[in-house]
Amino acid sequence: SKTIKSKRIGLSKNDIKDSFLENLFFHIGRVPKGATIMDYYQALAYTVRDRVFKEFVTTVKRISDEDLRVVAYLSAEYLPGPHLANNLLSLGITEQTAAAMAELGIDMEELILQEEEPGLGNGGLGRLASCYLDSMATIGIPSIAYGIRYEFGIFEQHIKNGLQEEYTDKWLQYGNPWEVVRSEIGYNIMFGGSTKHVTDSNGNFTVNWIPDSKLRGTAYDTPILGYKGYGSILRLWRAEAIDTFDFSAYNKGDYYKAVQEKILSENITKVLYPNDEQETGKELRLKQQYFFVSCSLQDLIRLHLLQGRILDTLHEKFAIQLNDTHPAIAVAELMRLLVDDYQIDWDKSWNITQRCFGYTNHTLLPEALEKWSIPLFRRVLPRHLEIIYEINHRFVQELKYQHGCSDEQLSRMALIDHSGEGSIRMAHLATVGSHKVNGVSALHSELLKKHVLYDFAQLWPDKFCNVTNGISPRRFIALSNPLLTGLITETIGSGWLTDLKELSKLENMAEDPTFQNKWMAIKQTNKASLSDHIKLETGISVDPSMMFDVHVKRIHEYKRQHLNVLNILHLYLQIKKGNNKDMIPMAFIFAGKAAPGYFMAKLIIKLITAVGDLINQDTEVNDKLKVIFLPDFSVKKAQHIYPAADLSEQISMAGKEASGTGNMKLSLNGALTIGTLDGANVEMMEEIGMDNFFLFGLNAEEVQHKKQGNYKPGDHYVHNLHLREVMDFLISGALSPENPKLFQPIYEQLLYDDPYMIMADFESYLISRAKVYEEWGNQSNWTKKSIINVARMGKFSSDRSIQDYSSLIWKIDSFQNRP
Numbered sequence: 001s002k003t004i005k006s007k008r009i010g011l012s013k014n015d016i017k018d019s020f021l022e023n024l025f026f027h028i029g030r031v032p033k034g035a036t037i038m039d040y041y042q043a044l045a046y047t048v049r050d051r052v053f054k055e056f057v058t059t060v061k062r063i064s065d066e067d068l069r070v071v072a073y074l075s076a077e078y079l080p081g082p083h084l085a086n087n088l089l090s091l092g093i094t095e096q097t098a099a100a101m102a103e104l105g106i107d108m109e110e111l112i113l114q115e116e117e118p119g120l121g122n123g124g125l126g127r128l129a130s131c132y133l134d135s136m137a138t139i140g141i142p143s144i145a146y147g148i149r150y151e152f153g154i155f156e157q158h159i160k161n162g163l164q165e166e167y168t169d170k171w172l173q174y175g176n177p178w179e180v181v182r183s184e185i186g187y188n189i190m191f192g193g194s195t196k197h198v199t200d201s202n203g204n205f206t207v208n209w210i211p212d213s214k215l216r217g218t219a220y221d222t223p224i225l226g227y228k229g230y231g232s233i234l235r236l237w238r239a240e241a242i243d244t245f246d247f248s249a250y251n252k253g254d255y256y257k258a259v260q261e262k263i264l265s266e267n268i269t270k271v272l273y274p275n276d277e278q279e280t281g282k283e284l285r286l287k288q289q290y291f292f293v294s295c296s297l298q299d300l301i302r303l304h305l306l307q308g309r310i311l312d313t314l315h316e317k318f319a320i321q322l323n324d325t326h327p328a329i330a331v332a333e334l335m336r337l338l339v340d341d342y343q344i345d346w347d348k349s350w351n352i353t354q355r356c357f358g359y360t361n362h363t364l365l366p367e368a369l370e371k372w373s374i375p376l377f378r379r380v381l382p383r384h385l386e387i388i389y390e391i392n393h394r395f396v397q398e399l400k401y402q403h404g405c406s407d408e409q410l411s412r413m414a415l416i417d418h419s420g421e422g423s424i425r426m427a428h429l430a431t432v433g434s435h436k437v438n439g440v441s442a443l444h445s446e447l448l449k450k451h452v453l454y455d456f457a458q459l460w461p462d463k464f465c466n467v468t469n470g471i472s473p474r475r476f477i478a479l480s481n482p483l484l485t486g487l488i489t490e491t492i493g494s495g496w497l498t499d500l501k502e503l504s505k506l507e508n509m510a511e512d513p514t515f516q517n518k519w520m521a522i523k524q525t526n527k528a529s530l531s532d533h534i535k536l537e538t539g540i541s542v543d544p545s546m547m548f549d550v551h552v553k554r555i556h557e558y559k560r561q562h563l564n565v566l567n568i569l570h571l572y573l574q575i576k577k578g579n580n581k582d583m584i585p586m587a588f589i590f591a592g593k594a595a596p597g598y599f600m601a602k603l604i605i606k607l608i609t610a611v612g613d614l615i616n617q618d619t620e621v622n623d624k625l626k627v628i629f630l631p632d633f634s635v636k637k638a639q640h641i642y643p644a645a646d647l648s649e650q651i652s653m654a655g656k657e658a659s660g661t662g663n664m665k666l667s668l669n670g671a672l673t674i675g676t677l678d679g680a681n682v683e684m685m686e687e688i689g690m691d692n693f694f695l696f697g698l699n700a701e702e703v704q705h706k707k708q709g710n711y712k713p714g715d716h717y718v719h720n721l722h723l724r725e726v727m728d729f730l731i732s733g734a735l736s737p738e739n740p741k742l743f744q745p746i747y748e749q750l751l752y753d754d755p756y757m758i759m760a761d762f763e764s765y766l767i768s769r770a771k772v773y774e775e776w777g778n779q780s781n782w783t784k785k786s787i788i789n790v791a792r793m794g795k796f797s798s799d800r801s802i803q804d805y806s807s808l809i810w811k812i813d814s815f816q817n818r819p
């Protein structure tokens with residue numbers, strides 16, 4: 001790579017300009033005259049990609065030369081966001097590239113907007129994986145991230161008549177300049193059929209899996225560049241038929257059947273399941289998981305053997321991290337590869353397997369814990385079922401005879417749940433098959449040990465640890481909020497972008513009036529920009545001087561968007577009654593997708609838009625209140641929204657949100673948080689201080705206690721006048737004249753069941769909001785708190801999370817810590 005010194009990868013303005021024109025000609029086949037914006041974008045993408053490759057190849061060479069230990073991150077989802085601007089930032093060539101484009105009469109910002117982001121995930125879990133990849137590349141943790149190259153990512157959300165409609169995401173329709181297909185890197189994957197247990201002529205016992213279908217996984221690589229740092233790689237697998245045609249069928253004249261196999265094979269990686277909970281019993285989903293896991297493990301084994309090593313040392317060279325249970329089948333697959341394909345004995349294989357894997361849990365919701373029905377599992381993966389039975393058998397024996405566990409404990413802990421037709425508990429498989437299990441915030445990790453994995457934590461206390469989530473400061477402030485980034489760098493230097501704790505140096509400035517004014521002016525500019533965007537997308541005008549109250553995340557009952565709505569209705573009713581003397585003008589901004597089959601979540605979207613329709617048009621209230629639902633939330637949209645937020649809504653029922661990461665992104669951009677003691681909010685408040693955080697609601701313990709007692713949501717309705725007014729209004733028909741009963745399901749659930757304790761927390765929410773209004777009244781005071789929020793966010797960098805993973809779980813040194 002040292003020999004590649006041509007101006008083809010030069011970083012000066014002129015080299016960039018020359019390569020851009022060359023790429024436009026040789027890659028796209030165009031000259032500037034007649035080129036479209038899309039042609040320009042593609043040419044610039046190739047220009048940047050060439051430079052990314054250079055850095056990337058340097059890192060790969062170093063890993064290979066120094067024979068370094070590598071992290072293999074296994075995740076069914078990634079949400080990298082647009083690559084172009086991030087790669088420019090990482091290479092440090094944003095300015096000269098903009099200048100080069102300007103000389104050609106091209107607005108670089110316009111090109112950046114052309115990029116379709118890869119929506120290969122649902123939400124928090126997928127975005128976390130991408131933040132971690134950014135941090136591993138920045139710090140220099142040798143790494144490779146494996147996943148699925150979905151042809152259609154998360155659906156595009158349109159809002160029609162206030163309702164969510166789903167459209168196919170066609171992110172690949174204009175090609176993808178960031179990836180390279182590695183046609184030579186591919187593996188065969190088997191499904192179905194049966195197993196044969198045989199003793200060969202040497203007396204060795206082996207198992208043959210005779211599948212009833214096979215397909216091929218091909219690698220598509222996207223180089224990932226860390227900030228002024230090292231490279232990593234996102235390797236995504238695409239399913240293809242092994243033979244393009246079934247020639248025997250073709251020769252018989254059955255063209256349709258010949259093509260069908262190809263179509264069926266390619267189906268595996270067609271589409272992302274748009275659910276951020278369990279999708280029960282979907283055969284294709286299990287196939288997706290197994291497909292990408294098997295490709296990835298075969299690839300690791302190939303890389304390992306290629307370095308001239310033996311499989312006995314696999315765990316010394318690779319730390320494999322399971323991002324939730326979606327890749328947990330890896331435990332059984334690695335055992336199969338070692339035992340069946342490489343004839344390593346069971347105990348040794350098991351030892352290697354356990355030492356390779358770490359498992360990260362992201363949910364306590366019982367309905368979200370992955371289970372696979374045994375009949376389905378047997379149909380798709382007959383050999384893996386046998387292996388899981390064997391792991392289970394040995395585990396149960398150990399519990400019984402070495403630990404003296406009771407039958408009750410055994411049935412609680414087993415990998416198999418015998419109720420009904422029987423199912424496999426993937427969280428148990430992942431826990432037993434890993435040497436470390438972690439939760440994603442301090443509270444979540446504690447609750448994990450106390451409830452979901454209680455027995456395992458008792459048995460193996462040292463296996464459990466916490467790694468609090470973090471976010472990439474490159475994407476979520478440097479890229480998304482250039483003005484604030486400029487002010488911070490001008491004030492404390494630029495070290496904070498790779499050492500976020502340095503933000504604490506801003507504390508000195510919190511009360512400085514000049515600094516406060518600059519801070520406020522930037523927020524104002526960001527709000528004006530979002531306001532323009534809102535106008536463009538929804539037609540609604542929002543005055544940027546209003547307080548921007550932001551609630552953006554997947555729509556879920558436990559996240560309680562409808563608690564926010566109840567408060568909005570309360571404010572509306574107050575104004576209507578004339579109680580609006582010193583009410584603060586507020587814009588409530590929502591965004592987020594609902595799982596297409598999630599009735600209540602979709603009804604909550606309709607509720608938000610119905611409340612918006614009522615309020616935004618009513619001249620009696622619309623100078624005080626606006627309610628916006630921004631359609632099609634994505635990484636790109638998120639980057640536009642966070643910098644403009646004044647208040648961040650983090651109001652899940654305590655004990656339900658494993659961590660949250662939007663909470664961190666908003667706070668890092670200077671929003672104050674109103675929130676419950678849930679997930680990482682707890683640690684954020686610890687860092688930020690109670691005075692700079694609006695806390696409300698029951699804590700996790702109180703929630704649990706109340707649930708065990710006899711919680712009567714109706715009591716709150718009876719005793720709280722405001723709540724009663726709002727609830728009655730919900731079914732008054734005013735929100736949905738054409739269908740007065742529309743919101744009855746929400747009304748009834750809250751009044752008679754209220755699983756997420758909205759009625760119980762309503763009053764406390766209002767009291768906390770009253771403090772928000774009071775603090776907002778003193779803008780200098782608010783700004784001081786905003787600065788303090790940012791100054792105390794250092795802990796929540798994904799760089800810190802990755803350092804924690806490296807020292808607690810992976811035992812891998814970064815390049816940075818290496819001579």
Ligand code: 26M
Nearest residue numbers: 124125273275276277278279657658659660661
């Ligand atoms: C499962 C089966 C079938 C189809 C989809 C799924 C599935 C996909 C994504 C299930 C869960 C998925 O994601 C869950 C998630 O995003 N969890 C969030 O993870 C974040 C990162 O740790 C946390 O911050 C959030 O609190 C947590 O909700």
